[in-house]
Amino acid sequence: MKKIVVTGSTGSVGCQALAAARLLGIGVSGLSACSNVKLLEQQIREFLPKFVLVEEEKAYRNLKASVKDLNVKILCGSAIADLISVAEDLVINCVVGIAGLKTTLATLNAGKKLALANKESLVVAGELVMNLVTQHATQILPVDSEHSAIFQCLMAGKKEEVKALILTASGGPFRGKTREFLKNVSINQVLKHPNWQMGKKISVDSATLMNKGFEILEAMWLFGVDLKKIKVVVHPQSVVHSMVEFVDNSIISQMGTPDMAGVIAYALTFPRRIKSVVKELDLVKIKLLEFEEVDHNVFRGISLAKKSVTLGKLYPCVLNAANEQLVELFLEGKIKFLEIDEMLEMCLESANLKNVEITEEALVQADSWAREYVLSHV
Numbered sequence: 519m520k521k522i523v524v525t526g527s528t529g530s531v532g533c534q535a536l537a538a539a540r541l542l543g544i545g546v547s548g549l550s551a552c553s554n555v556k557l558l559e560q561q562i563r564e565f566l567p568k569f570v571l572v573e574e575e576k577a578y579r580n581l582k583a584s585v586k587d588l589n590v591k592i593l594c595g596s597a598i599a600d601l602i603s604v605a606e607d608l609v610i611n612c613v614v615g616i617a618g619l620k621t622t623l624a625t626l627n628a629g630k631k632l633a634l635a636n637k638e639s640l641v642v643a644g645e646l647v648m649n650l651v652t653q654h655a656t657q658i659l660p661v662d663s664e665h666s667a668i669f670q671c672l673m674a675g676k677k678e679e680v681k682a683l684i685l686t687a688s689g690g691p692f693r694g695k696t697r698e699f700l701k702n703v704s705i706n707q708v709l710k711h712p713n714w715q716m717g718k719k720i721s722v723d724s725a726t727l728m729n730k731g732f733e734i735l736e737a738m739w740l741f742g743v744d745l746k747k748i749k750v751v752v753h754p755q756s757v758v759h760s761m762v763e764f765v766d767n768s769i770i771s772q773m774g775t776p777d778m779a780g781v782i783a784y785a786l787t788f789p790r791r792i793k794s795v796v797k798e799l800d801l802v803k804i805k806l807l808e809f810e811e812v813d814h815n816v817f818r819g820i821s822l823a824k825k826s827v828t829l830g831k832l833y834p835c836v837l838n839a840a841n842e843q844l845v846e847l848f849l850e851g852k853i854k855f856l857e858i859d860e861m862l863e864m865c866l867e868s869a870n871l872k873n874v875e876i877t878e879e880a881l882v883q884a885d886s887w888a889r890e891y892v893l894s895h896v
């Protein structure tokens with residue numbers, strides 16, 4: 519087995535990626551994290567990577583001192599291309615938020631395979647990212663349960679035979695609730711996802727259904743399918759991870775125990791399937807699989823995401839940046855839950871970026887405009 523690089527290794531998915539590497543006997547030649555030096559040091563001592571990149575200057579100095587007994591090179595800040603260079607074959611990008619775009623671009627530019635848990639890369643810069651995939655003849659393996667499912671289901675037919683991609687959504691912790699109920703929900707209520715164990719940011723996005731909105735854009739770019747052909751159904755059991763409908767009205771689904779470990783292992787070992795790392799699915803015990811429509815009046819994340827695409831190329835970036843900022847403010851207890859989608863709506867309407875072409879520089883500007891907009895309006 520070849521050696522991989524794991525970026526964002528101290529986050530929720532990053533830790534699970536390393537657990538998979540440990541279990542599958544995959545070597546790790548590079549790690550990166552933002553600032554959690556303590557956990558990063560433990561990971562370095564276990565996996566003995568060649569290069570480690572730390573985002574923050576202070577964390578960099580602390581880490582350098584604490585692992586000076588080891589033969590590992592600690593890099594700081596912008597040295598992402600150096601880190602990617604030690605991946606023999608594949609990089610798994612587990613960074614949370616738009617910060618992960620750097621890993622995505624550097625990996626594809628180096629012509630390496632990318633296992634992508636950072637959906638923001640595709641949401642915000644899908645056009646740039648997919649152009650690089652073609653240009654360097656490389657591949658993205660999705661590390662998102664819905665997209666991994668669709669990736670697998672698509673093998674049942676030809677691309678021109680696809681009628682629709684059907685993403686499933688658990689509905690989050692507030693399925694069936696009203697806007698009135700959502701007015702005063704607490705941070706703890708928001709973070710209690712019924713089926714999946716996830717980091718805080720994505721848990722909030724699941725409660726607003728913004729996560730599902732972003733996943734529509736992720737699927738649109740990753741599979742090159744028109745927005746009109748991507749549907750969402752609420753499926754509270756999270757057993758059907760997503761589906762593909764073909765022109766003959768056959769629907770192919772991928773099912774399994776809801777556990778990211780399975781999704782990660784599939785991406786790391788593709789095209790092989792390995793003996794399972796997740797619990798067997800007992801359909802008789804589950805008995806019932808339900809499907810419902812999304813209540814778009816209560817949950818606006820999906821319509822906001824679709825709207826952003828129709829407004830212009832930089833609007834998904836605005837939506838994502840504003841959302842990152844709003845989620846942070848919500849988790850700090852500074853705004854209420856419903857203010858998230860209300861502010862997102864306002865922010866999209868106030869942006870003046872129609873017809874602006876998508877470049878890395880334009881993305882940076884749109885991102886900081888949206889964050890400033892949010893901070894000056896809450």
Ligand code: MG
Pocket residue numbers: 662663664733
């Ligand atoms: Mg997902």
